[in-house]
Amino acid sequence: xxxxxxxxxxxxxxxxxxxxxxxxxxxxxxxxxxxxxxxxxxxxxxxxxxxxxxxxxxxxxxxxxxxxxxxxxxxxxxxxxxxxxxxxxxxxxxxxxxxxxxxxxxxxxxxxxxx
Amino acid sequence: xxxxxxxxxxxxxxxxxxxxxxxxxxxxxxxxxxxxxxxxxxxxxxxxxxxxxxxxxxxxxxxxxxxxxxxxxxxxxxxxxxxxxxxxxxxxxxxxxxxxxxxxxxxxxxxxxxxxxxxxxxxxxxxxxxxxxxxxxxxxx
Numbered sequence: 001x002x003x004x005x006x007x008x009x010x011x012x013x014x015x016x017x018x019x020x021x022x023x024x025x026x027x028x029x030x031x032x033x034x035x036x037x038x039x040x041x042x043x044x045x046x047x048x049x050x051x052x053x054x055x056x057x058x059x060x061x062x063x064x065x066x067x068x069x070x071x072x073x074x075x076x077x078x079x080x081x082x083x084x085x086x087x088x089x090x091x092x093x094x095x096x097x098x099x100x101x102x103x104x105x106x107x108x109x110x111x112x113x114x115x
Numbered sequence: 116x117x118x119x120x121x122x123x124x125x126x127x128x129x130x131x132x133x134x135x136x137x138x139x140x141x142x143x144x145x146x147x148x149x150x151x152x153x154x155x156x157x158x159x160x161x162x163x164x165x166x167x168x169x170x171x172x173x174x175x176x177x178x179x180x181x182x183x184x185x186x187x188x189x190x191x192x193x194x195x196x197x198x199x200x201x202x203x204x205x206x207x208x209x210x211x212x213x214x215x216x217x218x219x220x221x222x223x224x225x226x227x228x229x230x231x232x233x234x235x236x237x238x239x240x241x242x243x244x245x246x247x248x249x250x251x252x253x254x255x256x
Contacts, residue, residue: 012213032220061159062159
């Protein structure tokens, strides 16, 4: 799956465009950034309901190419600028966390771990 | 190659800027051609520690020494110190206030995460004086 597919599946709106052809292998859905930082996986997408610059910084440290804001949450310009400078794609979807994760899972994306 | 020394001051006043030093070190290591795994481990450990500094200690400074086979990081603050280091190392134990949790941190994973991603971690802390956190990440090819 590539970033473009995630946009389609989640009927998402691109807020900040990075490389949309980047391959995404795993996903992580959380509002706790320390939990995200505890589970390093290659080429992940982050789904979150949290909207602050630390979401982008967390993605940056983890080499994540894409962040999805669930429940239609809109990041402010500071967050968008930060993502742009880090070449991270930001997507907004109207779906809630559970539904957004479920849709990606049903389309073949996994958490990357057995548990 | 001789080692490269980097120094950063971490502001305790602006949570939105926490992580700037870590991001900058990550960029530097990438430019120097270190392997992705080592870079990520340095970045995550340093980022968690930087966040801790801002949450608990009103900021401080970071010294980074980059060697060919390892990276040393010292994070030093003049915060309140850690009363019980063993307890602070337990996953889930947190003394962070609610407003920090609302920002996505304070889940009690900071120090455990730092330990997980580093090869060596040492805490020197004194109540009322501050905390020095020494981290080492070895570069494995």
